[in-house]
Amino acid sequence: MGEVKLMKGNEALAEAAIRAGVDAYFGYPITPQSEVIEYLSREATKRTGMLVLQAESEVAAINMIYGAAGCGKKAMTTSSSPGISLMQEGLSYIASAELPCLLANINRGGPGLGTIQPAQGDYFQTTKGGGHGDYHLLVLAPYNVQEMADFVKLGFDLAFKYRNPVMILADGALGQMMEKVELPPQLPRENKEYPWATTGKPKNGERRIITSLHIQPEKMEEINLRLQRKYKQMEAEEVRYQTKNLEDAEYVFTAFGLVSRIALKAMDIGRQKGYKIGWIRPITLYPFPKKIYAEIAPKVKGILDIEMNAGQMVEDVMLSVQGKTRVEFYGRMGGVVPTPDEILENFEKMFIKGE
Amino acid sequence: MTHEAIFSGFGGQGVLTMGMILGYAAIFEGKEVTWMPSYGPEMRGGTANCITIVSDEMISSPIISKFDTVVALNQPSIDKFEPAVKPGGNLLYDTSTTLKPPTRSDINIYSLPAGEIAVELKNTKVLNMIMLGAFLKITNVVSIDSIWKGLASVLPERYHKLIPLNQEAFMRGYNAITLKELVKV
Numbered sequence: 001m002g003e004v005k006l007m008k009g010n011e012a013l014a015e016a017a018i019r020a021g022v023d024a025y026f027g028y029p030i031t032p033q034s035e036v037i038e039y040l041s042r043e044a045t046k047r048t049g050m051l052v053l054q055a056e057s058e059v060a061a062i063n064m065i066y067g068a069a070g071c072g073k074k075a076m077t078t079s080s081s082p083g084i085s086l087m088q089e090g091l092s093y094i095a096s097a098e099l100p101c102l103l104a105n106i107n108r109g110g111p112g113l114g115t116i117q118p119a120q121g122d123y124f125q126t127t128k129g130g131g132h133g134d135y136h137l138l139v140l141a142p143y144n145v146q147e148m149a150d151f152v153k154l155g156f157d158l159a160f161k162y163r164n165p166v167m168i169l170a171d172g173a174l175g176q177m178m179e180k181v182e183l184p185p186q187l188p189r190e191n192k193e194y195p196w197a198t199t200g201k202p203k204n205g206e207r208r209i210i211t212s213l214h215i216q217p218e219k220m221e222e223i224n225l226r227l228q229r230k231y232k233q234m235e236a237e238e239v240r241y242q243t244k245n246l247e248d249a250e251y252v253f254t255a256f257g258l259v260s261r262i263a264l265k266a267m268d269i270g271r272q273k274g275y276k277i278g279w280i281r282p283i284t285l286y287p288f289p290k291k292i293y294a295e296i297a298p299k300v301k302g303i304l305d306i307e308m309n310a311g312q313m314v315e316d317v318m319l320s321v322q323g324k325t326r327v328e329f330y331g332r333m334g335g336v337v338p339t340p341d342e343i344l345e346n347f348e349k350m351f352i353k354g355e
Numbered sequence: 356m357t358h359e360a361i362f363s364g365f366g367g368q369g370v371l372t373m374g375m376i377l378g379y380a381a382i383f384e385g386k387e388v389t390w391m392p393s394y395g396p397e398m399r400g401g402t403a404n405c406i407t408i409v410s411d412e413m414i415s416s417p418i419i420s421k422f423d424t425v426v427a428l429n430q431p432s433i434d435k436f437e438p439a440v441k442p443g444g445n446l447l448y449d450t451s452t453t454l455k456p457p458t459r460s461d462i463n464i465y466s467l468p469a470g471e472i473a474v475e476l477k478n479t480k481v482l483n484m485i486m487l488g489a490f491l492k493i494t495n496v497v498s499i500d501s502i503w504k505g506l507a508s509v510l511p512e513r514y515h516k517l518i519p520l521n522q523e524a525f526m527r528g529y530n531a532i533t534l535k536e537l538v539k540v
């Protein structure tokens with residue numbers, strides 16, 4: 001067993017970044033994720049030589065990532081909702097230029113400057129593109145502090161496998177709460193050569209160009225087709241999810257991230273009351289685990305989707321079940337977190353008393 | 356076994372630290388822990404709290420609305436969380452600052468003059484340790500030895516000279532509580 005510590009989600013993510021051998025972090029502080037840059041500023045450079053830089057803004061940070069990723073370096077940033085919005089232009093460029101990088105959004109209540117409390121209102125932005133043009137981030141949704149740590153290495157592995165930006169979508173509570181975490185082993189920083197990286201003129205004289213500008217529409221379409229093939233491959237190979245109690249389930253609770261754990265507790269209380277409730281938690285939000293919903297839909301009386309927003313993932317759930325079962329939604333917004341009792345009460349209102 | 360507790364008081368009283376010490380103590384015993392702070396504007400002088408769950412199994416929701424034990428370090432915390440104690444659960448409060456004591460008859464109510472004990476110890480900053488001692492006597496969720504390890508983990512090394520004072524405060528709180536017959540629910 002690795003080193004076990006009690007850590008905040010933000011600190012665990014930062015520690016995992018050092019241990020994953022990340023080359024560079026560029027960021028700008030914002031509550032509720034500021035502990036990441038604080039921790040890295042304190043710890044990272046002296047331990048691995050990792051570059052940690054507070055940029056002048058989130059716009060600058062994402063473009064520094066663009067540059068570092070273009071050199072084949074493992075570069076990352078973290079922010080919270082308003083800061084992530086500022087990064088969208090850069091993300092679109094990076095996705096188009098097919099460069100690997102890792103981001104984490106410690107989602108807070110919005111829209112606008114909003115509040116510092118936890119929310120999931122950035123689901124659409126994160127999973128459907130966010131910036132302009134046809135692209136996707138590969139999106140991982142941790143549900144505990146252990147996964148806040150584990151998804152750093154996984155995120156970089158996936159980013160380099162697909163040469164695509166990867167986003168860890170968490171929320172303020174996952175960033176601020178402390179749990180037991182088993183830390184991964186320290187990996188060296190790799191200094192690998194990549195055939196696409198721009199690190200000076202190669203010996204064979206071949207020019208490498210990183211750009212997202214292709215004036216000729218035929219060339220731009222070709223790039224789009226390549227991106228779409230890549231997304232298809234992600235959909236085939238990278239779908240991750242977790243289920244519980246589906247074997248005898250008559251109803252399913254589904255949620256991602258923090259809320260999936262609140263839903264798990266609501267399921268337990270519901271089962272004590274005799275309701276046969278199962279549970280599905282998507283771990284990858286893009287690619288979305290469509291198949292498991294399609295499979296379970298004809299076997300159950302309904303699915304209750306719970307989120308800290310006005311109903312975003314529920315659209316993907318509905319697309320996945322194709323009308324084969326009833327799908328209802330319960331959510332709280334603006335930084336308010338639903339409780340297990342509240343979820344169960346609403347489930348009873350929608351599915352039991354209404355029957 | 357799962358124990359769901361909340362520590363609540365004014366910002367600066369050290370309620371977040373109480374949960375942290377308990378949390379560290381629990382992981383030294385191989386238990387699962389979730390420590391969820393309130394991290395809003397209340398950190399600047401309002402009411403701060405942290406939900407601390409200790410369990411032998413995986414912990415589902417870190418956010419809950421009913422507690423096995425509520426530890427209230429001020430009147431607003433009693434007012435706010437008395438209704439949130441599970442029937443048969445515990446409410447622990449400090450009589451030194453309480454004007455309106457809790458009244459429920461379906462819960463176990465414990466109290467001690469923690470503020471006065473802190474004055475006797477000539478350090479009001481150890482109020483949280485006094486209350487944590489009382490909490491442990493009532494709940495027995497971890498061993499006292501593990502609390503000492505937790506204390507050493509949470510307290511920065513430059514303050515380790517204060518460990519004996521904190522231990523004394525903890526034991527004063529621990530010994531101030533006489534367990535009584537539990538309410539029947």
